[in-house]
Amino acid sequence: MINIITIDFSKINGPGKVVKNLIKGLDKIKYPYVINKDINATKRCYIPNRLMALLKLQKAKSKVIVGPNLFVLPDEIPSYVKLRDTIYLQPSQWALDLWKMLGFNKALLKVWPTGIDTDSFYPVRQSNKKITVYHKKRSKQELEQIENTLQRMGLDYHKVTYGNYDEQEYRTILKSTSFIIWYGCHESQGIALQEALASGVPVLVFDVKSLSEQVPCPHWPSRIREFEVTSAPYFDSRCGIKTKDLNTLRQSIEFMVDNLKSFRPREFILENLSLAKQANELIKLYEHFGLSTEVDYDEKPMSNKEFSESKIEKITLMCLRLKRKLRICLRH
DSSP, X not given: OEEEOOSOOOSSSHHHXXXXXXXXXXXXXXXXXEEXXXXXXXXXXXXXXXXXXXXXXXXXXXXXXXXXXXXXXXGGSOXXXXXXXXEEXXXXXXXXXXXXXXXXXXXXXXXXXXXXXXXXXXOOOOSSOEEEEEEXXXXXXXXXXXXXXXXXXXXXXXXXXXXXXXXXXXXXXXXXXXXXXXXXXXXXXXXXXXXXXHTTOOEEEEOOOSGGGTSOOTTSOHHHHXXXXXXXXXOOTTTEEEESOGGGHHHHHHHHHHTGGGOOHHHHHHHHSBHHHHHHHHHHHGGGGTOOOSOOTTOOOSOOOBOOOOHHHXXXXXXXXXXXXXXXXXXX
């Protein structure tokens, strides 16, 4: 049994999807879980995004895995948050490598991406599909270049801007999309892109070149600013094509149009990021603590107490959040 200590996961955003999709995966493999119980309610505890729970780690007798949606960079972790004897998750290898380069050694780092809901995102047969241009926090001038090229080629398209749609709209858009031109920022996992792949929609990714391309931080040393990142950390030739050169725009679009039937993006997701597979992968991580992956269907919580926060802890959390926002402001 695993105890998931989380904030509201009904929101359709990255942190919410991590928890929501994990729960769907646990249901698929019939692995028992409870939500927001006392930190010692079960042998296995998972804290994906609830900062307050980190303040109770020193009292934890359960084996704890934390992350990935707690801190962006290691310097955001307050000194009074003790991560000893925990596993800290990163959604992809580049994110883990960045934390290692920055000297993080407070916990064991492991890569774990959440699964993709292939039941909600699936291929739909429909003729006369348009190209979709997906834009997220990139140059508006280069976005115009992409649109102008499509217009000159006489290709029908519609544009999607990050933050201006909900999940139902996105699913509808994907049903009427032949392929996506993805012009987005760096992603530690890229769930929205993977949902497109699960829907059978191949993607032309105009990839980022470095961390500073979307996070201009002149005070950072060059080794951080020039750190190589990507918009699509989970991707192969079945999914489409990736390029960092907008000069190849027309040729890349022509290649996508000419080879649409040869791509197999959903196959890639089912093989690498299914809900069941990723739920199993998380449970396997507890082997590091000597815990078996065998399911005990009769296991009950050792405590039915709900996870609670005292007034002092709430004040501490408020200070933590203010400090975090200040760090982000100074970075920009």
